[in-house]
Amino acid sequence: DLGLELKDASIDMLGTANKVEVTKDNTTIVDGDGDENSIDARVSQIKAQIEETDSDFDREKLQERLAKLAGGVAVIKVGAASETELKERKLRIEDALNSTRAAVEEGIVAGGGTALVNIYKKVSEIEAEGDVETGVNIVLKALQAP
Structure with a gap:
């Protein structure tokens, strides 16, 4: 996004983290810290990109990136006694997360009439x-x- 390649990165461009977990599919940075001005500038840039994009897919990915930069990320680890139970729990958590996202984006209507x-x-x-x-x-x- 900034036109830089990894080979051009320097140490002063990096922040710090309390914990970093890297797997083949994901990288999780916990309690990250960096230059506030740089972070705020990047947040503003991402917000502008969200406003400009016509693609729902791009908008969703940018919103995820924005949430991660703004510190709005939680890691939920799910365990179960069997594979079937684990899948069921994951589906329930996904449903809860989707409901929460919808409530945040679209608002909440009081229930029960x-x-x-x-x-x-x-x-x-x-x-x-x-x-x-x-x-x-x-x-x-x-x-x-x-």
Whole structure:
């Protein structure tokens, strides 16, 4: 992204970390630290790239990168007695993570009909005439239905 190659990197470009774990598929840096100005500049650059991109895939990858730089990353290790149980637990955790991501990105609607009660109060305050009044009354009846 910066136009640099690995061979051109120098020690002063690097930060520090409390723990680094490298596997064939992943690199995890725990409690990383570096120059705040450089990190802030990179965060701003990634935010600009998110705004500019048209690709959902690129946007998702950039958002992941942004979360990692901003310190919003957690490592969840899952264990189980059997392979089947492990797969089940991983799926449940993935579902929970996806729900959390959706809530953060799109907001949360109160459950148990609370949102419908709140909407009913707002819709009933609308003063309208004619066809609009008819529409308001239809919505109010729909909100009262079980």
